Amino acid sequence: MINPKQGPAGRSANSLSWAGIANTYFWLDPSKKVAGVLLSQTLPFADPVSLGSYDRFERGVYKLTSET
Numbered sequence: 001m002i003n004p005k006q007g008p009a010g011r012s013a014n015s016l017s018w019a020g021i022a023n024t025y026f027w028l029d030p031s032k033k034v035a036g037v038l039l040s041q042t043l044p045f046a047d048p049v050s051l052g053s054y055d056r057f058e059r060g061v062y063k064l065t066s067e068t
Contacts, residue, residue: 011058
């Protein structure tokens, strides 16, 4: 999936992402030269706990990259 707009956690516009049925997620942000992968085996898809973990992980990655 191509994300045409900037994401709320810091992801650049035109970054790429994917989500799998067991709450597996990844994103690629070529503009900021960062990527992330979160793998789980949790159902149902879009489980609120899994989505919260993904959000905190992504925000943490961008916080670290902005500090360097």
